Amino acid sequence: MREIVLEARAVTRTYGTGTGATHALRGVDVEIEQGRFTAIIGASGCGKSTLLQALGGLDAPTSGKVLLEGQDLYALPDAALARLRRTRLGFVFQAFHLLPEYTVRDNILLPLLLDKREPDEEYLALLTRQLGLTALLQRQPTQLSGGQQQRAAIARALITRPAVVLADEPTGNLDHQNSVEVFRLLREAAAQQHQTVVYVTHDQGLAAQADRVLRMQDGRIEEA
Numbered sequence: 523m524r525e526i527v528l529e530a531r532a533v534t535r536t537y538g539t540g541t542g543a544t545h546a547l548r549g550v551d552v553e554i555e556q557g558r559f560t561a562i563i564g565a566s567g568c569g570k571s572t573l574l575q576a577l578g579g580l581d582a583p584t585s586g587k588v589l590l591e592g593q594d595l596y597a598l599p600d601a602a603l604a605r606l607r608r609t610r611l612g613f614v615f616q617a618f619h620l621l622p623e624y625t626v627r628d629n630i631l632l633p634l635l636l637d638k639r640e641p642d643e644e645y646l647a648l649l650t651r652q653l654g655l656t657a658l659l660q661r662q663p664t665q666l667s668g669g670q671q672q673r674a675a676i677a678r679a680l681i682t683r684p685a686v687v688l689a690d691e692p693t694g695n696l697d698h699q700n701s702v703e704v705f706r707l708l709r710e711a712a713a714q715q716h717q718t719v720v721y722v723t724h725d726q727g728l729a730a731q732a733d734r735v736l737r738m739q740d741g742r743i744e745e746a
């Protein structure tokens with residue numbers, strides 16, 4: 523059996539109170555196994571992005587626990603949680619969040635720079651080769667296409683060798699061809715690095731390529 527690296531235990535998330543309350547998560551239990559590519563799929567508003575944010579230490583549950591490598595995320599002080607996010611979690615979003623004044627190389631290395639860690643140049647070369655970025659490292663993000671920018675964002679998420687990469691609709695701003703290509707590159711890079719990935723999408727075709735598919739509806743996981 524694979525090791526459980528990330529899990530939610532009876533996680534709820536409610537916004538607002540009384541009759542105006544929105545129950546985004548309704549007692550979610552999920553275990554994410556090390557080294558697997560897990561897709562979370564469901565209609566808009568089903569709670570999949572809210573779950574991803576809770577799993578990533580970005581939005582505290584109303585009740586329940588989130589454990590990363592056995593550590594209760596929301597029991598940590600803010601500074602410790604922020605450091606854990608930098609060092610043990612990688613994030614890829616629809617928006618690329620690349621800093622325009624930095625080169626592609628510096629954008630990829632940003633999590634290490636913030637944590638005052640020296641980059642592993644061999645690993646950087648491997649990642650950028652896998653993601654087709656080797657010739658683009660000295661460019662500015664504005665000189666890249668949308669697909670290339672998202673590949674740089676994926677490299678940034680992988681550069682710290684995190685316990686888990688959390689990807690929230692990362693191809694949502696790309697056309698179909700680029701969506702398929704970016705997903706393929708993330709899938710292949712993750713497999714080669716034995717990287718754990720949780721990938722939120724509404725695209726059933728992409729989700730079908732994952733090792734495991736979790737289907738969400740009305741704040742619950744309906745099928746796993």
